Amino acid sequence: MKRLAAAVLVLLVLCTGHGFAVQITITKTNGDVETTTNTDIISNTDADTDGNAAPETSMGTDDGTAASTDTNAREALIDAIINTAKTTYEKANGRWQRAQYSGDIYVCKNFSMYLFNQNKSRFRMAEYPKVELVIPMNSEDTADYNKGVGWAEVEASEGNPFDAAAEFRYNPDLSAEENKALAREFMMQVQRGDYFQMSANYYWGTGPHSLVFIADYDSVSQTVHWTDSNMKTKKVNGINYGLVQYDAQKEIDWFVDAFCHPKRGATLYRLRDDIIFADGQK
Numbered sequence: 001m002k003r004l005a006a007a008v009l010v011l012l013v014l015c016t017g018h019g020f021a022v023q024i025t026i027t028k029t030n031g032d033v034e035t036t037t038n039t040d041i042i043s044n045t046d047a048d049t050d051g052n053a054a055p056e057t058s059m060g061t062d063d064g065t066a067a068s069t070d071t072n073a074r075e076a077l078i079d080a081i082i083n084t085a086k087t088t089y090e091k092a093n094g095r096w097q098r099a100q101y102s103g104d105i106y107v108c109k110n111f112s113m114y115l116f117n118q119n120k121s122r123f124r125m126a127e128y129p130k131v132e133l134v135i136p137m138n139s140e141d142t143a144d145y146n147k148g149v150g151w152a153e154v155e156a157s158e159g160n161p162f163d164a165a166a167e168f169r170y171n172p173d174l175s176a177e178e179n180k181a182l183a184r185e186f187m188m189q190v191q192r193g194d195y196f197q198m199s200a201n202y203y204w205g206t207g208p209h210s211l212v213f214i215a216d217y218d219s220v221s222q223t224v225h226w227t228d229s230n231m232k233t234k235k236v237n238g239i240n241y242g243l244v245q246y247d248a249q250k251e252i253d254w255f256v257d258a259f260c261h262p263k264r265g266a267t268l269y270r271l272r273d274d275i276i277f278a279d280g281q282k
């Protein structure tokens with residue numbers, strides 16, 4: 001499923017004491033809850049069901065059997081995802097949103113999936129022009145790593161338009177400093193539109209978290225910008241609420257400190273290059 005482009009750094013270490021292999025792949029290409037209780041006013045706004053239109057671009061060709069890549073379609077999908085995030089953030093207006101139940105879009109992975117699902121119908125992959133796009137769920141716990149280091153495997157032929165562009169898995173055979181160096185290099189690969197999945201231990205929670213990066217890694221400030229929900233959380237009367245964020249910003253070392261722990265890690269998922277407009281869409 002993974003299509004790795006450009007220069008690839010692969011470190012493969014055989015962990016004989018544990019009976020598994022840890023693979024750290026760096027690809028260069030071009031919560032879980034802080035359980036505090038208070039009585040703040042809570043608003044659970046309705047989901048944004050109307051989506052957001054992406055900027056109009058020229059339509060790709062798709063005759064139903066062989067489709068050619070439309071280079072504008074991929075950017076249009078990324079724009080639409082980010083625009084939906086901004087609109088949802090503005091509707092929330094700084095109010096805490098319920099993130100307790102499986103149907104609540106403000107649960108972290110639900111939010112990132114929502115952004116994609118609101119916009120996916122207008123797009124396809126050139127290789128599979130008749131297959132509707134899907135976004136995978138988180139993977140489950142394994143003997144080697146905690147839940148949240150990556151997504152479940154879904155093939156492109158089944159509608160998954162994402163490649164794992166880069167991944168980090170904590171390697172117990174390396175020192176903490178060596179792992180941190182690899183984790184930093186991993187975070188330098190961030191591009192606008194990348195989906196990010198991590199298993200982390202950080203200020204607001206412990207466990208899986210999902211988000212979407214809205215800008216390329218800034219090498220000058222060594223920061224990344226993202227949108228998400230439920231990274232910042234609280235409980236009110238036993239119910240979890242999350243805060244929607246847009247254009248949140250942190251230095252990459254903040255993320256390194258969050259997921260660079262034994263049995264934890266993170267993955268960057270990137271849309272394939274062959275995103276096209278669906279028939280009759282633009």
